[in-house]
Amino acid sequence: MSTSEPAPVCPVRDFNHYSELPFGEKIKIYDELREEAPVIRNEFANGHYIVTRYEEMLSVYQNADVFSSTAVTVFNPNPAFRWIPEMLDGDEHRQWRKQLGPLFSPKFVERLEDKVRQRAVDVISKIAERGKCDFMHDFANQYPSFIFLELMGLPFEDLDTFLHWEDEILHVSGEPEETARRRAAATVALTEYFRKIIAERRESPRDDMISKAIQFEVDGEPVSQEDLESFCILMFMAGLDTVSATLGTTFMFLATHPEHRQSIVDDPDLIPSAIEEILRAFAIVIPSRKAMEDTEIAGCPIKAGEMISLPLNAATRDESAYEDAKVVDFERGSTNHIAFGAGPHRCLGSHLARRELRIALEEWHRLIPNYRLAPESAPTESGGQLGPNSNIHLEWEV
Numbered sequence: 001m002s003t004s005e006p007a008p009v010c011p012v013r014d015f016n017h018y019s020e021l022p023f024g025e026k027i028k029i030y031d032e033l034r035e036e037a038p039v040i041r042n043e044f045a046n047g048h049y050i051v052t053r054y055e056e057m058l059s060v061y062q063n064a065d066v067f068s069s070t071a072v073t074v075f076n077p078n079p080a081f082r083w084i085p086e087m088l089d090g091d092e093h094r095q096w097r098k099q100l101g102p103l104f105s106p107k108f109v110e111r112l113e114d115k116v117r118q119r120a121v122d123v124i125s126k127i128a129e130r131g132k133c134d135f136m137h138d139f140a141n142q143y144p145s146f147i148f149l150e151l152m153g154l155p156f157e158d159l160d161t162f163l164h165w166e167d168e169i170l171h172v173s174g175e176p177e178e179t180a181r182r183r184a185a186a187t188v189a190l191t192e193y194f195r196k197i198i199a200e201r202r203e204s205p206r207d208d209m210i211s212k213a214i215q216f217e218v219d220g221e222p223v224s225q226e227d228l229e230s231f232c233i234l235m236f237m238a239g240l241d242t243v244s245a246t247l248g249t250t251f252m253f254l255a256t257h258p259e260h261r262q263s264i265v266d267d268p269d270l271i272p273s274a275i276e277e278i279l280r281a282f283a284i285v286i287p288s289r290k291a292m293e294d295t296e297i298a299g300c301p302i303k304a305g306e307m308i309s310l311p312l313n314a315a316t317r318d319e320s321a322y323e324d325a326k327v328v329d330f331e332r333g334s335t336n337h338i339a340f341g342a343g344p345h346r347c348l349g350s351h352l353a354r355r356e357l358r359i360a361l362e363e364w365h366r367l368i369p370n371y372r373l374a375p376e377s378a379p380t381e382s383g384g385q386l387g388p389n390s391n392i393h394l395e396w397e398v
């Protein structure tokens, strides 16, 4: 008779998933956690649960009555702010989504095609002449910022200011107190900037997203000034770093896998499937939810008020959902992956993100088809999502 203890339903770990690690290490840790159990109790950050497998994760995303979006970082189950629409639940969320939907439709996004492509060509042609670049600094961080300004109807001269706020809010690292101070100062400045723009658009509306959002109503009332500011902040948080990090992940992969790179140079029609496959295999976003009642996931009891982390990469690399899930195969065909999330909060910007990524890959590989990772590259990743922060140096012959 075996005397060994049965495996615990939710094994306990202490994993600081915000720590700075060499790029690629965190995804390996999530792969190991998935092998271990469908739900892990993580003692880090006041304690929370990590869901590690596709089926359980999908059901949490789809059960928004029990798993609320009103708290979206595991550090903070009772935030004093609410980003819109990400941190709304129920009917209020549905009303915002209904009005935002047309502004993110494929047809609407198509209007940006020419400007986005021209911008990509301008930036990449300049980089091409140099024979080398710091990829995140020279391209991946600024390209989505330009598109964001275009989408929101903001002046292009503000690009450098936006890039500075982006660094301060999303990429600053160092001593925790100093980091928090700089992040808070930049968030205040960004909020003031949007407050001024909203006031200007109220006076003289234009054909842009902020002017349209001013017209929105919830329960028959115009949305408040505070909610409009929260919407603008969320757009900044959701639309910039996700695309930069996905570009970083994509070019790290292509620069170190010459056969995959060559396949899209030889056949650019393969680019949309290459993007889907990279989004799937290295899904960067790690949303969280708050349990609104005592519940359980895969037999693991969870109390009302507990936070749950839902690392999408753990689901999109789950062998039970995708054959050879860790293999990157540009010919895989449709996978219906959930790198853009699932359930009522599924990414509103997915059509825009796909277009940004497609144009970037098409123009880059047309202008710089043969590049490799330079030896001084040492990318790391830190913070609330996956993806390299900096230090991707690419080089090529000119």
Ligand code: HEM
Residues within 6 Å of the ligand: 069, 072, 085, 086, 087, 097, 234, 235, 238, 239, 240, 242, 243, 246, 284, 285, 287, 288, 312, 339, 340, 341, 342, 344, 345, 346, 347, 348, 349, 350, 352, 353
């Ligand atoms: C490759 C790039 C992107 C990825 C991987 C991504 C991923 C995601 C994910 C996983 C969510 C769901 C979060 C949750 O469940 O809590 C989300 C939400 C959202 N995303 Fe994206 N996103 C990307 C780009 C964009 C862009 C370019 C925009 C717009 C400019 C955008 C706008 C939004 C918005 C507004 C939401 C909130 C939706 C809601 O709460 O109803 N995203 N995104």
